[in-house]
Amino acid sequence: MTATMTVPPIQMVAPHVVIRVKDGDLRTSQMALLGVGAILLAVSLGLGMTSHDPARFYFSYLTGYMGVLGITLGALFFTMVQHITRAGWSVGVRRIAEHVTAAIPVMALLYLPIAIGGFDHLYGHWANAEIVAGQPNYDAIIAGKSSYLNKQFFFVRAGLYFAIWIGLSMFFRRTSLKQDETGDPALSLRMSRIAAPGLLLFALSTTFAAFDWIMSLDPHWFSTMFGICYFAGGFMSFLAFVALLARWITRQGYLREVITTEHFHDIGKLMFAFMVFWTYTNFSQYMLIWYANLPEETTWFAHRKEGGWSSVGTILVFGHFLVPFVLLMSRHIKRNAITLSLGAAFLLVIHWIDMQYLVLPNYHGGHGTEHAAHVVDPATLSAAGHPSFGHDLDLWLHNINLHDGLCYIGMLCLVAGITLMFVRKHNLVPLRDPRLAETLSFQNI
Amino acid sequence: MANHWGIVAEFDSASAIYHAAERVTAQGYTKVDAHTPFPVHGLDKALRQGPSHLGWLVICCGATGICLAQLMMWWMNAVDYPMWVSGKQPYAWPSTIPVTFELMVLLSAFGAVFGMFGINKLPRFHHPIFTHTQFHRVTDDRFFLSIDSTDPKFDRAATAKMLESIGGKHVELLEEE
Numbered sequence: 001m002t003a004t005m006t007v008p009p010i011q012m013v014a015p016h017v018v019i020r021v022k023d024g025d026l027r028t029s030q031m032a033l034l035g036v037g038a039i040l041l042a043v044s045l046g047l048g049m050t051s052h053d054p055a056r057f058y059f060s061y062l063t064g065y066m067g068v069l070g071i072t073l074g075a076l077f078f079t080m081v082q083h084i085t086r087a088g089w090s091v092g093v094r095r096i097a098e099h100v101t102a103a104i105p106v107m108a109l110l111y112l113p114i115a116i117g118g119f120d121h122l123y124g125h126w127a128n129a130e131i132v133a134g135q136p137n138y139d140a141i142i143a144g145k146s147s148y149l150n151k152q153f154f155f156v157r158a159g160l161y162f163a164i165w166i167g168l169s170m171f172f173r174r175t176s177l178k179q180d181e182t183g184d185p186a187l188s189l190r191m192s193r194i195a196a197p198g199l200l201l202f203a204l205s206t207t208f209a210a211f212d213w214i215m216s217l218d219p220h221w222f223s224t225m226f227g228i229c230y231f232a233g234g235f236m237s238f239l240a241f242v243a244l245l246a247r248w249i250t251r252q253g254y255l256r257e258v259i260t261t262e263h264f265h266d267i268g269k270l271m272f273a274f275m276v277f278w279t280y281t282n283f284s285q286y287m288l289i290w291y292a293n294l295p296e297e298t299t300w301f302a303h304r305k306e307g308g309w310s311s312v313g314t315i316l317v318f319g320h321f322l323v324p325f326v327l328l329m330s331r332h333i334k335r336n337a338i339t340l341s342l343g344a345a346f347l348l349v350i351h352w353i354d355m356q357y358l359v360l361p362n363y364h365g366g367h368g369t370e371h372a373a374h375v376v377d378p379a380t381l382s383a384a385g386h387p388s389f390g391h392d393l394d395l396w397l398h399n400i401n402l403h404d405g406l407c408y409i410g411m412l413c414l415v416a417g418i419t420l421m422f423v424r425k426h427n428l429v430p431l432r433d434p435r436l437a438e439t440l441s442f443q444n445i
Numbered sequence: 446m447a448n449h450w451g452i453v454a455e456f457d458s459a460s461a462i463y464h465a466a467e468r469v470t471a472q473g474y475t476k477v478d479a480h481t482p483f484p485v486h487g488l489d490k491a492l493r494q495g496p497s498h499l500g501w502l503v504i505c506c507g508a509t510g511i512c513l514a515q516l517m518m519w520w521m522n523a524v525d526y527p528m529w530v531s532g533k534q535p536y537a538w539p540s541t542i543p544v545t546f547e548l549m550v551l552l553s554a555f556g557a558v559f560g561m562f563g564i565n566k567l568p569r570f571h572h573p574i575f576t577h578t579q580f581h582r583v584t585d586d587r588f589f590l591s592i593d594s595t596d597p598k599f600d601r602a603a604t605a606k607m608l609e610s611i612g613g614k615h616v617e618l619l620e621e622e
Contacts, residue, residue, distance in 0.1 A: 287542065443487055
């Protein structure tokens with residue numbers, strides 16, 4: 001089908017909208033974000049890789065990496081969902097999401113430390129397992145999984161995931177930018193058609209990436225819900241990230257007519273929804289495992305009762321669900337610039353703690369690691385025989401280290417800096433998107 | 446006077462009724478309503494309608510659902526007929542969550558639907574506004590603005606004149622049923 005007409009230029013639709021960042025404007029912030037991100041990461045990589053326990057560092061790095069990767073993948077998902085639903089409200093927000101996805105190639109580069117230096121430290125449990133029958137430490141379970149869990153296929157899959165993500169993100173970003181010039185409405189149709197198989201590919205690749213990169217840290221354990229749990233947290237965090245970034249950009253005087261209280265309200269609603277969705281998936285995973293009570297499944301949660309991690313479980317129940325559920329429920333909270341930003345910042349911190357909960361216990365006394373499980377001092381046990389929350393909290397705060405924070409914040413700053421770089425370089429809004437006028441007059445009922 | 450329901454005027458377009466609503470409320474009328482074939486963005490603001498109270502009703506219903514589900518399962522499983530299934534406590538919180546969630550959703554939905562009915566005084570068989578000669582076109586291509594006779598500023602002659610002056614057609618005074 002060929003389009004018979006083109007979308008009029010924005011000057012005709014909305015002459016008041018500022019379409020470009022002024023030359024040199026926001027440059028300092030972009031450089032600061034990129035600089036701080038690069039320095040934090042470089043310091044962390046330098047100190048961590050040369051430390052006496054590089055394995056611990058790679059677990060920190062993976063924590064930060066998966067946290068921020070989830071945000072960039074969330075941006076890709078957001079872009080595709082807007083196209084497949086032909087959403088009118090989000091045209092302005094979508095341009096920022098498109099620029100966030102431009103950071104995925106950088107995330108591919110940042111995967112290299114995991115692939116090169118960290119592989120044996122992180123995945124040695126299955127990669128170096130004895131899987132030939134008759135060997136002294138023969139591991140029958142890993143032998144059974146070895147046709148999937150082997151080093152060659154692992155890296156082939158990693159390459160495939162990045163190829164899918166980078167391919168999709170480049171297609172949507174470039175087509176959208178191309179429409180700025182041609183105003184061809186057929187491009188919108190094309191994007192909504194590609195979004196359908198794109199979302200399928202995205203769902204499969206993200207699920208298996210979560211299996212490969214986090215779940216295989218504990219290769220005896222498995223959960224088919226694991227991928228969606230990872231995705232739910234990542235997409236929520238992307239929405240928190242874009243709420244903060246868009247707020248900051250509007251405070252600099254740009255996009256004010258395009259991303260208004262109405263749009264922030266919608267971003268807040270989605271953020272709230274996916275915060276609840278995270279709870280839904282995580283609880284579903286927990287309840288089925290708890291109910292069936294099969295040792296090969298409960299082991300994952302059993303390890304998270306050691307080494308202080310049960311306090312983190314409690315923190316997540318409150319911080320990733322109950323507290324934000326009550327605080328973000330009200331319409332007034334989501335429509336208020338300050339409270340929405342505070343909620344978004346809080347959820348970005350909680351997302352980091354969630355990633356710790358998924359990754360770090362595999363180092364701290366997790367199954368198959370040679371690091372001794374922490375022995376609980378009987379004096380700190382509560383009446384029920386469990387260590388008290390305070391004791392566990394203390395232990396957790398001792399177990400996490402500087403690198404857990406440096407890697408996450410460093411990569412977050414890098415992604416924000418890259419996004420800002422493209423925001424400055426390209427048009428602020430999809431100038432000739434057929435649904436731009438709808439975005440500009442969008443109101444919540 | 447008391448046997449009049451109110452005055453209704455017809456407008457041709459969404460933008461006409463939007464501006465009419467703005468001007469009527471600007472003059473101090475408070476009991477004003479609009480009837481349109483489709484939702485008109487921003488019309489609630491032009492009518493100066495406050496936020497709906499339905500949310501508070503829904504949250505109360507949802508909280509009732511949570512409490513009721515917990516009470517029910519605790520009483521049935523741990524008090525009235527304690528049963529140990531596969532080593533779980535008779536009252537084990539993870540197993541109560543799905544039912545709690547469902548009952549919360551059920552009562553919230555009831556609260557939202559029936560609460561909306563109650564606030565709107567629905568269902569009813571008839572409404573005075575249907576006596577307006579043009580009102581059947583509200584589902585097609587016409588927009589209607591009504592001013593209730595209980596409005597403090599309501600005055601049969603002055604209000605009708607005002608509606609005509611802002612472009613209203615078929616301005617009719619409607620009887621109470």
